[in-house]
Amino acid sequence: MNKAYLDNILDNSVHFSEHSCAWKIILPMLLVDKFVLDTSDAKLAKLGLQRSDSDVLASLFFNNNLLSPTQLYEAMLFSSGGMTKVLKRLEMKGLISRIPSADDRRSLLVKLEEKGEKLIRSVLLELAEYQSKLLGILDEEEKRVIEKAFKKLAYALLVDEA
Template sequence: MKKNRVHTDLITNFYGKVSGGELPEVFLMTFPIALIQKTIFTHAESFLKEKFDLLNSEVDVLASLFTHGKILSPTQLYDLTIFSSGGMTKVLKKLESKGFIYRKEDENDKRCMLVCLTQSGEDIVLNSLGEISKECSKYFEAFSEEERVLFSSLLKKVLLNINSVK
C-alpha cells in the first residue's frame, strides 16, 4: 500500500511540475511511458522467474526466434534484442542448456552458427507469453475497447516515427 502511495505522489508531483511550466510538455508523454515500462518489466521479470524459471532476456530471445521464422543468426538476434554480443552469448548458452534452442552451421556461411528454436522452446515461449499477457493485462483494464485500440495505434505511430527519425 505504501508503494502505491509513493507512486501516486510521484505522479501528482510530476503533472504539477509540467503544468506549472517547470518541466517541458514532452515529458507528459515520455515519463508515463518510462514508468509503465519499468512497472511492467519488473512485474514480468519476477513472474517469469517464479513461474517458468526464465529471465526476460531469455523470453526475448525465444520470442524473437518464434516470431521471425525460428532460425536466426546471432547478428539478427542482436538486432532484434537489446543485448551486447557477450550478453547474447550468455543467454544463448543458458537457453541451449535448457534445451530451448540448438545451434547449427549456416550452409551459406560456414563461419556462422545459426540459432534454432526447439519444440520445447516454442512451447515455453507460447506458454510464458500467454501467461504473462494475462498477468499484465490488468494494467490496461481502465481502458475501454475503443481506448485500447486507440492507445495501441498511437504507440505504433510513435514507434514507426522513432524509426524514421533515427
C-alpha cells in the same frame, strides 16, 4: 510511487513551461513501463528465465524459429551485449540449438527447439493475460488511440534498413 506524489509532479510540471505536455505523457509512460517490466521480470524469474532469455526465445518464435546471430540481435526488443552467454545458457537448458548454416558452414544458426517453443508460448500467454488485465481499465477507443500513438513513436525510433 504514491498517486499523490505522481499528481504533485504532473500538476506542478509548469516549471517546464512549453515542455510540460511532454512531461505529462512521458512520466506516466515510464512508470507503466517500469511496473510492467518489473512484474514481467518477476514472472520470468519464477520460470528460471531472464529478460534477455525470453527476448531471444520470443524473437526466434516470431521469426520462423531460426535466425543467424546477427538477425537475432536485430530482431530483439532488448539489446543483449552478452549474446553468446545468453545463447549458451538457453542451449544448456535445451531451449535452443546451434546448427550449421546451409549458406556458410562456418557460421551457426540459432534454432528454437520444441521445448523452447512450448516455454515461450506459455510465457507470452501469461504475460499477455497480465497485460490485458492491466489495460482492462481502458475502453476500446482509448486502447486504439494509445496503440496507434505508441506504434507511431516506436517506428520513429527505429532505423529502417530496407
